[in-house]
Amino acid sequence: MSPNSKSSHRVAAFLDLDGTLIPEPSLEQRFFSELRRSGEIPWPNYLRWGVEALRLLPQGLLAVQHGNKRYLTGLHSDLVFRYMDSITFFEEGIARVAWHARQGHEIVLVSGTLEPLARLAATALECELEARGVQVRPRVCATRLEEARGEWTGHLAGEALYAPAKARAIQQVMSEEKVDLQQCHAYGNTLLDRQLLCAVGHAHAVNPGKGLAALANEKDWPIWHWHQEKKLDSNRFSPVVAEIQQVKERA
Secondary structure (H helix, E strand, O other): OOOOOOOOOEOEEEEOOEOOOEOOOOHHHHHHHHHHHHOOOOHHHHHHHHHHHHHHHHHOHHHHHHHOOHHHOOOEOOHHHHHOOEEEEEHHHHHHHHHHHHOOOEEEEEEEEEHHHHHHHHHHHHHHHHHOOOOOOOEEEEEOEEEEOOEEEEEEOOOOOOOHHHHHHHHHHHOOOOEOHHHOEEEEOOHHHHHHHHOOOEEEEEOOOHHHHHHHHHHOOOEEOOOOEEEEEHHHOHHHHHHHHHHHHHO
């Protein structure tokens, strides 16, 4: 009997990336640091970022933090592949994803990071799991950026994926599929993930701060403490980069 044979609905595990599967600093912070160090960001982009920050400020600091991507204006999207030469995961997180995959659960990465970064993380995770004898291709829900002729415009294509947007994203992705969210699992590490966690029947708090830990205790959610880090070299998944680029060209 298959793991999901008792139900006609499939089960999914939704996992946040930054701070949950991947140690801080976030993937986008690492990418920004590499771009700045290498001089890839032209100085007018910092001015564009400042102007956009002032425009978004009435919506709150979180809107500035998550919705302002003007520093990327005019940069080629393939820079992601050049500067993200490795991605570090929590070893315990990889093991948990492997457990879900062995139950027949679909793996969905739900992150506010840039979609190309999330896809690299998904590919790295897929190759690591394959090396452990687990065959699964994670799906990705992440913040998408507008592109023109292969370059970022600095504007979002849709909404930044944080807070309630994460819950909306998984509901939209799963709306056309036989996935019962009450049977699904979700993992997050901050109170910004609470809408995602509350959208499923089985929520998990990972390395939570005080606020999320209090909410997890109130709702009787499991609390996980993941510390052991494992770096995955991009050389292991570089053959798949071409496939990611082809998908972008067809989109």
